[in-house]
Amino acid sequence: MTTALITHADCLTHETPEGHPEQVARLQHILHALEPLELKRVTAPMAAEDDILRVHPIDHLRALRSARPQEGYAQIDGDTFLSPGSLDAAFRAAGAAVRAVDMVLSGEVQNAFAAIRPPGHHAERETAMGFCFFGNAALAAKHALDHHGLKRVAVVDFDVHHGNGTQDLLWDDARALFISSQQMPLWPGSGRADEDGAHGQILNMPLPPESGGDQMRAAYETLAFPRLRAFKPELIIISAGFDAHQDDPLASLNWSTADFAWLTSALCSIADEICQGRIVSTLEGGYDLNALAQATRAHVEELIKAAT
Numbered sequence: 001m002t003t004a005l006i007t008h009a010d011c012l013t014h015e016t017p018e019g020h021p022e023q024v025a026r027l028q029h030i031l032h033a034l035e036p037l038e039l040k041r042v043t044a045p046m047a048a049e050d051d052i053l054r055v056h057p058i059d060h061l062r063a064l065r066s067a068r069p070q071e072g073y074a075q076i077d078g079d080t081f082l083s084p085g086s087l088d089a090a091f092r093a094a095g096a097a098v099r100a101v102d103m104v105l106s107g108e109v110q111n112a113f114a115a116i117r118p119p120g121h122h123a124e125r126e127t128a129m130g131f132c133f134f135g136n137a138a139l140a141a142k143h144a145l146d147h148h149g150l151k152r153v154a155v156v157d158f159d160v161h162h163g164n165g166t167q168d169l170l171w172d173d174a175r176a177l178f179i180s181s182q183q184m185p186l187w188p189g190s191g192r193a194d195e196d197g198a199h200g201q202i203l204n205m206p207l208p209p210e211s212g213g214d215q216m217r218a219a220y221e222t223l224a225f226p227r228l229r230a231f232k233p234e235l236i237i238i239s240a241g242f243d244a245h246q247d248d249p250l251a252s253l254n255w256s257t258a259d260f261a262w263l264t265s266a267l268c269s270i271a272d273e274i275c276q277g278r279i280v281s282t283l284e285g286g287y288d289l290n291a292l293a294q295a296t297r298a299h300v301e302e303l304i305k306a307a308t
């Protein structure tokens with residue numbers, strides 16, 4: 001079995017203003033770092049509108065389409081911008097996540113990494129925010145549940161920021177376990193431990209600023225892993241943000257590259273135990289270009305190890 005790397009050149013056409021942390025160079029650095037690895041390289045399709053509409057109302061799509069600029073940028077909120085290529089990139093990003101689910105569930109590959117931007121985990125039902133337009137991880141989860149008929153899916157979000165969008169999109173779905181670790185306090189401000197979903201199926205694990213890998217490992221070992229084992233998802237989707245890295249400029253957790261490898265390896269082991277190793281990972285944040293490239297590579301190397 002193999003690991004798929006799913007991406008598309010359109011994801012490089014989503015441009016942001018000079019100095020913006022969510023920049024084209026992020027994906028270029030990642031793809032360069034993954035070049036030597038043995039992966040099944042797959043071109044991401046555009047998501048179908050139906051895939052988007054599983055989690056967003058049509059008005060959200062219409063609003064983004066009408067905001068799309070012919071040149072320059074349209075500002076959606078304080079730090080979220082649309083360039084002429086952004087919507088194509090967003091459709092490819094969502095399409096990559098959906099394709100990853102299809103490939104893993106069909107047994108074509110053991111697991112998959114979607115190297116995509118824009119990221120997705122801050123996009124709420126009707127609100128693009130925090131560099132995100134469509135909830136890639138959540139719509140991939142809904143695709144697995146509604147299209148493939150799975151009964152239970154888990155989304156694990158280790159981005160340093162809370163996955164408020166994924167939480168919003170999965171809040172009332174008892175079939176979806178959402179586990180999220182995040183620095184607190186930090187933007188967007190949500191993600192307290194008492195935010196636990198309409199069916200108690202959301203687990204938030206806030207981590208204090210300046211905490212490191214030991215605290216992360218303890219939180220996952222004592223809270224997240226037992227919940228995953230008890231829920232028995234048929235697929236694990238990872239919102240893989242690498243901005244908890246100690247070198248990241250947007251936050252102040254102190255995880256090392258080895259911590260990301262440890263967490264990935266542990267999730268792969270649990271997936272082996274409970275869901276035939278099925279993992280779909282989608283890129284979220286990570287803003288120090290070198291740390292992002294190294295941590296992503298470490299993450300993908302663990303996926304490859306688990307697939308062989």
Ligand SMILES: [Zn+2]
Pocket residue numbers: 159160161241243284285286
């Ligand atoms: Zn983030």
